[in-house]
Amino acid sequence: MPKRTSVMKVTAWDADDPTYGSSARVVYSVLDGESFFTVDRQTGLIRTAVADLDRETQDRYELVVMATDMAGQMGGLSGSTTVTIVITDVNDNPPRFPQKMYQFSVPEGAAVGTPVGRVIATDADMGENTDMSYLIKDEEGGELFKVTTDGDTQEAVITIKKPLDFESKRTHNVVVEAVNKHVDPRFLELGSFRDQTIVRVSVTDADEPPVFLPAEGAIMEVQEDARLGALVGTATAKDPDKENAPVRFSIDRSTDQEQIFHIDPVSGSITLGKILDRETAGWHNITVTAVEADNVSQISHSSVSIRILDVNDNPPELARPYEASICEDAKPGQLIHTISVVDRDEPQSGQRFSFTLAPEATNNRHFTLWDVKDNTAGIRTQRSGFNRREQNVYLLPILVVDTGPPALSSTGTLTIHVCGCDPEGAIQSCNATAYVISASLSPGALIALLVCMLILIVLVLLILTLKRHRKGQRMSEDEEDMRDNVIKYNDEGGGEQDTQAYDMSALRNLYDFPEAKSGSSESGPDLHALPQWIQGRVSGDGGAADFSLFKGYIRKKVEQADADLSVPPYDSFQTYAFEGTSSPALSLSSIHTLSTTSEQDFSYLSDWGPRFRQLAGYYAPGHPEEEGS
Known part of the structure; x- marks a missing residue:
């Protein structure tokens, strides 16, 4: 605050007549506190008497001001009052750390986000002028640690940003800086409104599990024709502790149930346990386990991806059983069909196939093969005029060869049917038998044959119907006959003298x-x-x-x-x-x-007689035994 800064104004009132001499003329003076404040004799305006009033030193002043009439002359009367002046705060003090160095320790296995320690900077100001933020100044500390501000306590909280390694570096010096959030530009010339301290973090040693190299997982390659016991690759892991305990390796069998691979427990060498087939499985993903030999609780896992490299062990084959049809009046050079092939192998240079007629078809006079050079081939007619009565099916063997190495081949067959077509070239029938029948019979004879067959079918159905009706009638009569002739009499009479036990x-x-x-x-x-x-x-x-x-x-x-x-x-x-x-x-x-x-x-x-249709019961009148059972 500058010197002679106005603070306030005081006013005294005199009951005398102001028009009569100097009786009501009042002047002001400071009785107590004149070291810091002054008062104007005529107006009563109070001003600061010093350039700097420090609230942090004294924030309240009691000023006694006296008013005297008669313009301050002898015999004048006076009165006094007390003026209380409160000094308000401005942000004129920077934050300050009580210590220039703090020291903390943390185990190397601590998780990311674990708090390392807390530090705080003080500020002589009050209210929002004490609000501050913290940051890490050095680059190394900013990579490994993170600092945040606790809004309630205004403390700096240092936490772990990346895992710490005792074997790599045991001590880290982190520079933490405190900065005021609300800076008053009027006081910038007084000095910097920030302060720094050093936080030393000591990393303590801990028993850690083995570490794989590379840590993200290894990729290995092996030819699919590799022999049993062939080396696929080597898994590498070591104990990161300073003792460097020996490590033992194994394969998690849940990821290799067929036991295709084996691993040496000491060296980590992975070898083949079974013959591979890339066409069955092109990749194998297994999990390798590493454990400290003297502490089995320290265990780690790493995934290993094994790619099976292809070798040319499958011949090319026709994509499907091809069949084609041609008209009897086909012209020479007419394209019949286009064929393609498939190969289960996947050579790195790409698929290349060549097409030729099989040796047994080299003297073929009916068809030719045209290799298009794009892994397809076309079949064309070589002559005109085909007769399906002489031959209605042609089997054309085609030889397909790949580029290897080594070059493999296979023979497929194209079945060509000779068919009858209409004048526009649309296929009507490819059946030679139907052709012979239709050629030997006139249309009228064919119609008569169909009518005879229809009549025969109707007669057969009629006979079957009548026979079924007659059989049903006989069965109903048989059932009625059985009901009329079968009698069950199970009643025993009252004895030899009972002649009325049953009505015959x-x-x-x-x-x-x-x-x-x-x-x-x-x-x-x-x-x-x-x-x-x-x-x-x-x-x-x-x-x-x-x-x-x-x-x-x-x-x-x-x-x-x-x-x-x-x-x-x-x-x-x-x-x-x-x-x-x-x-x-x-x-x-x-x-x-x-x-x-x-x-x-x-x-x-x-x-x-040998055949009884019905057998009559016996009745003997006049006898008491007639109640038979």
Whole structure:
């Protein structure tokens, strides 16, 4: 602040009459503080008495100002007041580091961004005039370290910008500079508003894993025809620590499951474990592991890309099975087809192929081959007029040779069909058989042949339909016949004396029994064929048995079955048994007696015909055993 800078003005008031002499004429003076401030006697304006007021030394002044009337003459009256003057701050002080050097230490394995330490610069000013920023002055320190400002504490925070290596350099001196953010131009001549300090960073040693060279991964090359055990390349890694511990190598088998490559654990030499094929896999990416021999926890990995170099071990081949067609009236020199080849190899000089006819086709008089010199060839006709009745297919062998080394070749075949064409040259048919038939038959004969074939097909379909209809009808009748003739009777009566256990009229109505003729006495040998316990019950009077009723009914049914052509030729068999009257076990059933009787003879059934369409049930009226099962 310049000297005599106006600060403020004070005013005193006198109640005397200003028109009467000097009673109201007031003058001002400083009683206390005149070393720093002055007051104008007439106006009361307070000014600075010195050029520099330093707020940092004293920021408040108490000034006593006295006012005296009578213009300050003897006998005048006076009054005083205290004026407080506060000095405001300006940015007239630069930042200052309390120390010219700071020292920190950090392990070499610390990650990027790890804080190294904090330093702070002080400023005698106040408020925003103390705001400052920090920066690193030296180039080396700026590459390895980074400094930022903590907005709350105004501290400089030094962090790691790149990994540190104890073996490369153990101590780093970083120059840190503090600069005021708000600089007052009026005070630039007072000096620089910045300060510097040295931050010494000591890197401590740490056990580190092996380091591969190159660190980004190696690329190796090997010929695809290399022998087993051939050297592919060498992986290099070393211990970065000062002890330089030995390193052991291995291949991560998850990246080489087929074990195509092997590595020497000491030297890191990679060799072939299997034969290579570039056409199957042109690149192999494996991961090599390096570990310290005396500390297996220190391990590192590196990717190795192996490129398989091509050798000419695949012959060229036609791109696909080519087929072409020509008209019978083809002209000489007409282009039939253009062919190309493929080769699984990829020579560095590019693919070059030559085309010729195979030796067995050198005397061919029908077609010629034209090598276009761009890895394609054209096939042209050599003569005019082809007859598909004489030969409708030509097989043209073509020899393809690559440039090697060594030169490899293969033979492919072009199939050429001779076809019939319309006058515009559009192909109509290439089938020689169809041509012979159409040439030997007139259009009318062809139409008649087609009509006959159509009629034959209609007749066959009609016969099949009728046969299927008749078969369905017979099957329905068979099913109805089965329902009419199969009867299951499972009811056992109440005993020998129970004559009302079952109503036999249902059987008589179902099979339409004819009325019994009492005059028939025909028995013959049939009576003797029946069991003895039946013989006494089939006779009406206990004498000779009367079988005429049954024999007549069965004969009638056999004649009906033989006369019915719609009935399928199967036999229907049905048995009705009688329950005896004398049970040895005193039981209601005579099953045991029947099962043990060996004198039963059913041979009489064979005398009534080999084919039974229906077998009538047995009914003997007047007997209590008629409830058969």
